[in-house]
Every structure is written in structure tokens, then in C-alpha cells.
Amino acid sequence: MTDTYSTAANHPDTTGVPADVLIVGAGPTGLLLAGDLAAQGLSVTVVERRPPGTGNLTRAFAVHARTLELFDTRGLADALIRTGTRLDRMRLFGRLSLDLSRLRSRFPFLLITPQYEVEQLLRDRALKAGVSFRHGTELVGLSQSPASDRVTATVRGADGVRSTVEARYLVGTDGVHSSVRRALGLPFPGESVIKSIVLADVRLTETPPALLTVNGVGDAFAFIAPFGDGWYRVMGWNRARHADDSEPVELDELRGITRLALGTDYGMHDARWLSRFHSDERQVPAYRTGRVFLAGDAAHVHSPAGGQGMNTGLQDAANLSWKLTAVLRGHSADPEALLDSYHAERHPVGAQVLRASGALIRLAMARTPWQRILRAALVQTLSTVRPASDKVIGRLSGIGIAYGAPRGSHRLTGTRAPALRLAEGHLPELLRDGSFVLITPPEVPHRTGPVPLVHAHWTSGRTTSLLVRPDGYIAWAGTRPDTETLNGILGGPMTA
Numbered sequence: 001m002t003d004t005y006s007t008a009a010n011h012p013d014t015t016g017v018p019a020d021v022l023i024v025g026a027g028p029t030g031l032l033l034a035g036d037l038a039a040q041g042l043s044v045t046v047v048e049r050r051p052p053g054t055g056n057l058t059r060a061f062a063v064h065a066r067t068l069e070l071f072d073t074r075g076l077a078d079a080l081i082r083t084g085t086r087l088d089r090m091r092l093f094g095r096l097s098l099d100l101s102r103l104r105s106r107f108p109f110l111l112i113t114p115q116y117e118v119e120q121l122l123r124d125r126a127l128k129a130g131v132s133f134r135h136g137t138e139l140v141g142l143s144q145s146p147a148s149d150r151v152t153a154t155v156r157g158a159d160g161v162r163s164t165v166e167a168r169y170l171v172g173t174d175g176v177h178s179s180v181r182r183a184l185g186l187p188f189p190g191e192s193v194i195k196s197i198v199l200a201d202v203r204l205t206e207t208p209p210a211l212l213t214v215n216g217v218g219d220a221f222a223f224i225a226p227f228g229d230g231w232y233r234v235m236g237w238n239r240a241r242h243a244d245d246s247e248p249v250e251l252d253e254l255r256g257i258t259r260l261a262l263g264t265d266y267g268m269h270d271a272r273w274l275s276r277f278h279s280d281e282r283q284v285p286a287y288r289t290g291r292v293f294l295a296g297d298a299a300h301v302h303s304p305a306g307g308q309g310m311n312t313g314l315q316d317a318a319n320l321s322w323k324l325t326a327v328l329r330g331h332s333a334d335p336e337a338l339l340d341s342y343h344a345e346r347h348p349v350g351a352q353v354l355r356a357s358g359a360l361i362r363l364a365m366a367r368t369p370w371q372r373i374l375r376a377a378l379v380q381t382l383s384t385v386r387p388a389s390d391k392v393i394g395r396l397s398g399i400g401i402a403y404g405a406p407r408g409s410h411r412l413t414g415t416r417a418p419a420l421r422l423a424e425g426h427l428p429e430l431l432r433d434g435s436f437v438l439i440t441p442p443e444v445p446h447r448t449g450p451v452p453l454v455h456a457h458w459t460s461g462r463t464t465s466l467l468v469r470p471d472g473y474i475a476w477a478g479t480r481p482d483t484e485t486l487n488g489i490l491g492g493p494m495t496a
Contacts, residue, residue, distance in 0.1 A: 019045040019132075020328050022153055022167035024139045025174030026050070028060070028115065029296030029313035031122035033171060035074070036321035038129035040434050042328055045132045045165060047155055049174075052135040059199055059277070060115035061225060061233045062307030065100070066398025066416070068107040070318050073431040073472060076121055077107070083121075084113025085228030087211045090396075096379045098393050105399055106419045106428075110212070112225045112233070114201075115310060139179045142170065144290050151291045169324060171293045173313070176280070178298035184289050190282030190354075193303050193361060196243045198236050198254045200274040201227075205267025215261050219367070222261035223304075234258065234268065235304065239367075249274040279303045279361070281354050287316075287343035295320060300350035303361040308353050311398060316346050322434060322470035326491065331451040333491045345403045356395055403473060410464075410477035417468045422456040427468065430454045436490065437468040440481060447481065451490050 021037050023030045026048035038044045063071075063080065071077040086109040090098040101108045127133075136158035144151045151170040156162050172180025181188060204224075213224040222236040236257030251274065255265040283300040287293060296313030320342050327335040363375045382389045394400025405413035420427040422439060430437045435452035442457045444465070467476040467486060475489050476482065 019043045019165065019167040020169070021045075021324060022047070022151065022165055022170045024153070024170065024172050024180050025178075025296075025298070026119075026123070026133065026135075027173060027175065027296065027313075028118050028122060028310050029317045030171070030173035031119060031126050032070075032314050033173065033295065033317035033321050034131045035122055035126040035129050036317065036434070037325060038126060038131045040325045040329070042325065043132075044126075044130075045134065045167065046126070047134045047137040047139060047153075047165070049138045050135060051158065052133075059275075059304065060118070060307070060310035061112055061227070062311070063111040063113060063118065064308070064311045064397045065103050065105045065107040065109070066401065067311045067314050068111060069105060069416075069419070069428065069472065070314060071121075072106065072419070072428045074125070075432055076125065080113065080118065080121055081107075081111060083117040084111045085211070085226050086111060087225075090212050091214060096382055098382070098389060098396075100393060100397065102390060103393060103397055103399055104418060105397070110307070110397075112212075112227060114227060114233075118310070139172075139174070139183065142180070142183045142292065144292065146290070168328065169291045169293070171295060171320065171324075172298045173294075173296045173317070175297045176282075176301045178294065180292065181284060181294055181298050184292060186284050186286060186289065186294075188282045188284055190280055190301075193279045193281050193358065194237055195278040196237065196241050196245075196247075197277055197279055197304070198249050198257060198274065199277065200234050200249070200251070200254055200271045201231050202234055202251070202254075202268050202272075203230060203270045204232055205269065206264070208266055213262065217261050220257050220260040222258045224258070224262075224266070231272070236261065243276060245276050245278060247276060249276050281358050283347075283350050283354060287347055288339060293320060293339075293342065295346075299346075300354065302354045302357040304357070308357055308396065308398075312350060312353050315349070315398060315401075318471045319346055325434065325470075326451065329451075331491045333488055348404075349401055352395070352401075412464070412466065412474050412477040415474055417466065417472055417474050421459060423459050424454070424456040427456075428472075430456055431468070431470060431472060434470045436470060436475070437466075438481070438486075439466040439468065441465070444481060453490065 020042040021044050023034050023046045026046050030046060034044045034046050068077050071080055088101040088109045100110055137155050139153055140156050141154035142151060150166045150168060153165045153170060154162055155165060172178050174180055208224055219239045225233045234254060236254050238257045251271045255268050258265040281302050284294055287299050295316035323338050323342055326332045327339060332338045382392060403414040417427060433452060435454045437454045437456055438447055439456050441463055447455050463479060465478055465481050466474050469475045476485055
């Protein structure tokens with residue numbers, strides 16, 4: 001494999017194409033990141049192994065509330081919602097019903113829509129913003145040195161010709177088999193959780209009683225969710241079946257798994273595609289190596305339980321995009337610390353998702369008496385103790401995710417800012433230009449900063465001031481604007 005991951009120095013033919021950021025992988029994570037950066041006037045190139053127009057065999061189907069909030073700040077949420085079906089309840093383990101309508105969000109539901117709808121929306125936005133795409137192109141090597149302000153990537157086109165692309169930063173969003181991660185020599189520790197999961201989009205003769213149907217019986221589990229257009233996403237696993245991913249799948253196999261787990265296959269027929277895959281739990285130890293970053297499945301992969309994979313990757317992109325923009329625009333007082341904060345904030349979230357999805361899948365697979373007792377106790381607790389179920393809903397939806405804050409910070413620092421109604425408009429609308437938003441009482445003099453900054457005001461008598469980051473998290477909170485702290489966050493002095 002020396003040929004595959006040789007350095008750029010061994011292949012001197014270059015295209016001379018510079019970019020602020022080179023993104024490897026045109027899945028949802030890469031597309032969101034590319035669109036964000038290009039919308040700020042940065043030059044972005046995306047290389048993608050698939051030829052143009054080639055569909056992606058997608059397993060993702062769920063868009064959670066926090067992700068919809070990110071789409072809302074980009075003016076995309078309503079368009080995405082029109083492509084799918086809203087679910088205000090999640091039913092797990094046969095009798096546990098989680099009420100998503102209790103989420104304190106503009107989007108108190110789970111949106112069921114195929115991943116290709118998400119990709120299409122983000123691709124259109126990226127193209128409109130000026131992102132350059134190179135399809136049928138794969139990364140075969142990269143090099144960087146501490147003395148250089150560039151990353152050099154060696155890529156190979158569909159014709160086999162190699163060339164190099166230079167960029168100030170490179171981001172690998174190229175999935176679980178990431179060529180970027182492998183070129184960096186980073187490990188991907190973890191394990192396979194379950195093998196031979198069968199996945200399909202089918203039609204059903206009978207409509208399931210619940211919009212989202214999930215159950216496990218020890219030897220099998222199955223999942224059914226509607227897309228709203230007559231098609232259903234079905235996923236199933238049978239403990240007795242351990243076929244290789246490459247082994248063909250017949251619809252009868254999925255019917256049998258579904259009957260075993262749910263008692264019926266609801267008249268399953270007319271599969272438009274079937275696939276077999278295995279589920280891993282893995283996480284790279286470092287999301288940043290010099291000028292190279294990893295995001296999405298290239299950085300973390302976990303079981304499909306909870307439908308959090310694509311959502312976590314999109315939130316990685318939202319966290320990284322504004323930080324790269326600030327550094328590339330010279331708007332950071334400490335560029336290295338700001339870029340390091342991407343790993344510091346997102347790595348713990350990835351680890352948390354691994355634990356949560358792993359726990360769900362193991363509970364669904366519960367086989368021994370004590371495992372079933374544990375599952376029954378959990379179901380009872382979540383069914384009767386509202387704070388416990390609210391915490392689970394918050395974690396699954398992403399609404400409950402918060403980042404660490406310096407010692408002595410206000411309790412709101414690091415938390416997600418809700419869709420506040422302010423004198424100047426709703427917060428998501430004020431964030432659409434990629435700006436920070438400073439929220440204060442009306443009597444505080446208008447402030448401007450060295451970075452794009454919107455100064456908004458409460459419509460009520462609230463006295464707390466907030467500085468909201470471009471990704472919708474609260475960077476600072478206090479009873480009055482702390483000029484010294486805010487100057488440090490914004491990369492320079494604010495002025496009245």
C-alpha cells in the first residue's frame with residue numbers, strides 16, 4: 001500500500017490550484033462545511049471519489065431537532081422539513097414512548113427523510129456559494145510541515161492522472177474508511193458491535209400502529225420508519241445470521257427478521273434497494289493534526305441506534321466552520337487555541353454518542369435474564385420519571401449537548417442558545433450571516449467588534465447579557481458586557 005499513501009513529493013505534477021480549505025468527501029458533513037466557508041467568501045475545493053451524479057447508498061434517515069436548528073440558521077430548515085415526515089414520539093423496546101413534543105425547540109420532533117435529500121439541499125447551497133467540486137477524484141497522499149502555512153494533497157482523477165492541490169487547511173469528511181485519517185497514520189480504535197445488519201427501503205401493505213417502530217426480542221431486532229411518500233426504511237438483525245457485508249440480501253430474509261422482532265412484516269414488498277452492513281464503535285484519538293482536521297464518520301462511527309450518526313457529523317461541521325473562518329480572516333486573538341477547541345469540544349460529544357448509541361443497541365439485543373431485567377427497569381424509569389426521559393430526549397436530539405466552560409463562568413456559558421425573540425428579530429435569523437450576536441438590555445450602548453457582530457436587545461426586562469457564537473452556542477454570559485473577556489473572544493477590541 002506504499003503507492004496508495006505516498007507523499008506529494010513523489011508526484012511533482014501539480015495543478016497549481018490554491019484553496020483556503022480543501023475538503024475530502026462530499027457527504028453531508030463535507031457539504032455543510034463547504035457551504036459555510038464559501039458563504040464567508042473563502043475559497044473551498046471539495047474532492048469526492050464518486051463520479052458526478054452518482055447517488056450515495058445512504059443509511060441515514062433521521063434529522064434531529066438540533067440539526068434542524070443548524071439548518072434554520074442557514075435558511076434551509078423549512079425546505080428540508082418539506083421532504084420528510086415529522087415524528088413527535090419515539091417508541092423503543094416495544095413499550096417505551098419518548099415524547100419529543102416536550103423539546104424546547106422550534107422543531108420538537110424527529111424528521112424522517114432520506115440522506116440524499118439532506119445532501120441535495122446542502123450541495124445546491126455549496127454550489128451557489130461558489131464551492132469548487134472535483135468528482136471522480138480520490139486523495140492518495142498528503143504532506144505538511146510545521147514551517148509551512150500549507151497542506152499539500154496528492155489526488156488521483158478517474159483517468160489515473162495524479163496532481164497536487166495546496167490549501168491552507170484540509171478537512172477529511174470522507175467516512176469510516178477515511179483516506180485522510182489513514183494518510184495521517186491515525187488509529188481508529190474500537191470494535192464491531194453487530195454484524196450482518198440488513199437495510200432496505202420497502203413498501204408495506206399494512207401501516208404500522210406507531211410512526212416509529214423499534215423492538216428487540218433477544219435474538220433479533222427490527223426498526224421501521226416512514227418517509228411519508230409510501231416508502232419505509234426498514235433495518236433488521238438476526239443473532240443467528242452472521243453473513244459477510246458482500247453477501248447478497250433477499251427481501252425474504254428481512255421479512256423473517258421483522259416477523260421475529262415485531263410479530264409481523266406488515267406485508268413488506270417491492271424493495272427499491274437492499275444492503276447488508278456491520279456496525280462499529282470507533283473514534284479517532286485526535287480530531288486535529290496540524291492543519292488537517294477530521295469530522296463526521298472519519299472521526300467517529302457508532303451503532304445506528306438513535307439515528308445520531310449524520311447529525312453528529314453535521315454538528316462537527318458547524319463547530320469547525322466558524323473557527324476556520326475566524327482564523328483565515330485574521331479574526332482570532334489566538335488562532336491555535338481556537339482551532340484546538342474543535343477537538344476539545346467535539347471529541348467528548350463523539351464519545352458520548354458512542355456510549356449512548358452503544359447502550360441502546362445492547363439493550364435492544366438483551367438476551368440474558370439480567371439484561372432484560374435491566375431493560376425493563378430502564379423502561380419503567382423513563383416512562384414514569386419525566387426529568388430522566390427529558391434528559392434522554394435532550395441527548396438524542398442534540399438539544400441537551402453543551403460544551404465545557406472556564407471555571408467561574410456563568411451557568412449559561414457553553415450551552416445552546418434557543419431561538420430567542422429579540423428586538424431586532426429571531427436569533428436564528430440574526431445568525432445567518434455567520435456573525436456573533438451580542439444580546440443586551442436596551443440601555444447598553446451599541447457595540448461593534450473586529451469580527452462580524454450583531455448587537456441585539458431583549459424585548460423584556462431581562463438583565464443578563466449573552467454573546468452567542470456563529471454556531472448558536474453561548475460563548476459568554478454575564479450581568480453586563482465584560483469588555484476584556486469579549487475582546488479576547490472576538491479577537492480584538494469592541495467599540496461603542
